[in-house]
Amino acid sequence: MAKSDDTRQQILTAAIDEFSGRGISGARVDRIAKTAGVNISLLFRYFGNKAQLFDAAFEELAVRSIDVVPFDADDLAGYAGRLMDHYRRYPDIVRLSAWYQLERSADEMPRRVVESEKAKLDAIRDAQERGAISKEFSAEDILNLVLHVSIASTGVTPILSTAPRVFETSRDAAQAAVRTLVEPSAD
Amino acid sequence: MAKSDDTRQQILTAAIDEFSGRGISGARVDRIAKTAGVNISLLFRYFGNKAQLFDAAFEELAVRSIDVVPFDADDLAGYAGRLMDHYRRYPDIVRLSAWYQLERSADEMPRRVVESEKAKLDAIRDAQERGAISKEFSAEDILNLVLHVSIASTGVTPILSTAPRVFETSRDAAQAAVRTLVEPSAD
DNA sequence: CGAAAGTAAGCAACTACTTGCTTTTTATTT
DNA sequence: AAATAAAAAGCAAGTAGTTGCTTACTTTCG
Numbered sequence: 001m002a003k004s005d006d007t008r009q010q011i012l013t014a015a016i017d018e019f020s021g022r023g024i025s026g027a028r029v030d031r032i033a034k035t036a037g038v039n040i041s042l043l044f045r046y047f048g049n050k051a052q053l054f055d056a057a058f059e060e061l062a063v064r065s066i067d068v069v070p071f072d073a074d075d076l077a078g079y080a081g082r083l084m085d086h087y088r089r090y091p092d093i094v095r096l097s098a099w100y101q102l103e104r105s106a107d108e109m110p111r112r113v114v115e116s117e118k119a120k121l122d123a124i125r126d127a128q129e130r131g132a133i134s135k136e137f138s139a140e141d142i143l144n145l146v147l148h149v150s151i152a153s154t155g156v157t158p159i160l161s162t163a164p165r166v167f168e169t170s171r172d173a174a175q176a177a178v179r180t181l182v183e184p185s186a187d
Numbered sequence: 188m189a190k191s192d193d194t195r196q197q198i199l200t201a202a203i204d205e206f207s208g209r210g211i212s213g214a215r216v217d218r219i220a221k222t223a224g225v226n227i228s229l230l231f232r233y234f235g236n237k238a239q240l241f242d243a244a245f246e247e248l249a250v251r252s253i254d255v256v257p258f259d260a261d262d263l264a265g266y267a268g269r270l271m272d273h274y275r276r277y278p279d280i281v282r283l284s285a286w287y288q289l290e291r292s293a294d295e296m297p298r299r300v301v302e303s304e305k306a307k308l309d310a311i312r313d314a315q316e317r318g319a320i321s322k323e324f325s326a327e328d329i330l331n332l333v334l335h336v337s338i339a340s341t342g343v344t345p346i347l348s349t350a351p352r353v354f355e356t357s358r359d360a361a362q363a364a365v366r367t368l369v370e371p372s373a374d
Numbered sequence: 375c376g377a378a379a380g381t382a383a384g385c386a387a388c389t390a391c392t393t394g395c396t397t398t399t400t401a402t403t404t
Numbered sequence: 405a406a407a408t409a410a411a412a413a414g415c416a417a418g419t420a421g422t423t424g425c426t427t428a429c430t431t432t433c434g
Contacts, residue, residue, distance in 0.1 A: 007413080023289060025213035029390060039415050044391060062347055095289065098345035102210060102285055105342070113347050136367075141360035144339050147346040152335040155292070158284035158343055159334040160249055160300050173328035180323075181364055194379080216424060226381050231425060 010036040011043055015057040020092040023099040024054050051104075058100050059110045061093040066116045073123035074132050076146050077178040083150040084171050094154045117143070133182040145181055149174045197223040198230055202244040207279040210286040211241050238291075245287050246297045248280040253303045260310035261319050263333050264365040270337040271358050281341045304330070320369040332368055336361045 014036035018027045029050055033040040047053040069086050072079050087094050108114070124139040137145070151157055153170040201223035205214045216237055220227040234240040256273050259266050274281050295301070311326040324332070338344055340357040 023210065023212060025210060026290070028388095039413095040390090041392075041416095042414070045413085050390065065347065094345050097347060098285060098289055101343050101345060102282065102289075103213070109347070109349055114349055117348055136363065137360050138356070141357060141364075144346075144348070144357065145336065145360070145364055147348060148335045148339040148344060149332065151345060152331050154345070156288050156345055157335060158281050158288060158338060158341070160252065160284060160296070161304055161331070161334060162296055162301055169325070170328060170331065173324050173332070176323065177328075177332055177368055180367055215422090226379095227424090228382095228426075229380070232379090237424065 007036075007038055007042060008046055011038060011046060011053075012057060012060055015047075015053050016061060016092055016096070019054050019057050019099065020095040024051060024103045027054075029053075054099075054104070055107075058096050058104075059112075061090070061096055062110055063112050065090075065093050066112060071116075071120050071123065073120070073127035076133065076142070076182050077175040080146055080150045080178045081171060081175050083147075084153065084167075084174060087151065087154050088167060091154070091156075094151065094156050098156045131184055134184050136185060137181070142182060146178055149177050149181075194223075194225050194229060195233055198225060198233060198240075199244060199247055202234075202240050203248060203279055203283070206241050206244050206286065207282040211238060211290045214241070216240075241286075241291070242294075245283050245291075246299075248277070248283055249297055250299050252277075252280050253299060258303075258307050258310065260307070260314035263320065263329070263369050264362040267333055267337045267365045268358060268362050270334075271340065271361060274338065274341050278341070278343075281338065281343050285343045318371055321371050323372060324368070329369060333365055336364050336368075 011032065014032045015027075017035065018032045022028075027050070029043060030040055032053075033043050036043075043053065047056055065086060069079070069082050120143055121139045124133070124142055127133045128135050128139065133142070152174060153167055198219065201219045202214075204222065205219045209215075214237070216230060217227055219240075220230050223230075230240065234243055252273060256266070256269050307330055308326045311320070311329055314320045315322050315326065320329070339361060
């Protein structure tokens with residue numbers, strides 16, 4: 001099985017590359033097979049069809065992102081900074097997510113992603129109860145705002161605006177924005 | 188010429204529909220022609236090729252958005268609210284922008300979009316000089332943050348998160364967030 | 375009449391996926 | 405350790421249907 005596991009991974013790596021660049025419709029399965037250096041029929045035997053291969057590629061990167069970027073409700077600015085670093089280092093996950101929203105939004109996110117989100121919301125609510133962060137916004141709104149501030153400099157965002165900003169400056173600004181948004185108000 | 192102008196618009200409308208749903212690679216030119224009720228060869232005579240037709244569709248909606256949603260640097264929360272209303276009413280522009288970022292990001296935005304952005308930045312800088320809004324962030328960062336808070340509930344954003352939020356609540360939250368971010372600090 | 379608008383019928387290249395077959399690996403028995 | 409057979413891995417060569425775009429021709433209109 002060692003050999004086939006390797007082949008599987010080879011296909012997945014090539015698929016991540018192809019799908020993140022071109023999406024599902026734009027991707028070409030023979031190109032993926034060629035990049036992976038495997039026969040095209042293996043691709044279908046292992047992953048079923050093109051859409052399922054995309055799902056596998058997406059889940060791979062999504063789960064990795066969750067595992068690698070630790071969440072901290074008491075330091076949301078720090079979390080935002082870590083997220084931005086991760087996105088800059090692995091731009092594929094952002095693009096893959098974008099394609100996912102556009103071409104697969106009917107489906108549900110992978111289980112691990114859904115679970116992770118629930119845990120984050122619980123942690124935020126707990127931090128609010130303890131008075132560590134502001135209660136002005138709901139936990140859902142806070143998470144939503146933090147995530148969107150964090151992707152604001154990736155350049156794969158559907159806004160009518162020119163090229164993405166210089167990373168360093170907007171990283172500082174994003175962190176400051178998160179801090180401003182969640183700091184406990186005096187009441 | 189009245190007849191041909193009408194045909195052109197018919198094609199453009201069908202193209203907006205098809206491209207916003209499926210992107211460039213996923214769109215089918217014969218489907219656009221059929222929806223528009225015109226012969227497919229006219230589509231190419233009028234618009235050149237598939238990619239140029241996409242550009243025409245994108246520019247149409249982008250310019251319309253700019254013209255219809257007035258910018259006000261002294262009331263950025265109001266602007267954000269108006270933007271969100273516009274996006275909810277015409278979701279096509281958000282999706283079209285998303286496809287554009289993914290499939291055409293090499294190109295430059297339409298001239299009108301670039302010009303409009305420059306004007307917005309100038310207005311923000313002016314408002315900062317007058318002390319109407321905070322100087323904590325650069326004009327670029329402020330605009331970037333406002334735009335991203337405004338698309339946070341559209342559901343076509345590359346974040347690892349489940350379904351979009353309820354519109355009304357997140358609209359209020361987004362406006363409050365913008366207000367918090369740009370209110371002049373006491374210094 | 376001349377130019378522009380409109381149309382039917384292609385076409386060459388591509389595309390996701392399959393088939394029928396050979397080779398290698400693994401598990402089991404001797 | 406050798407023999408064996410089943411299962412899995414690997415491959416070359418398809419195939420049926422699609423795709424963006426063109427061509428050659430007719431009709432409409434000022």
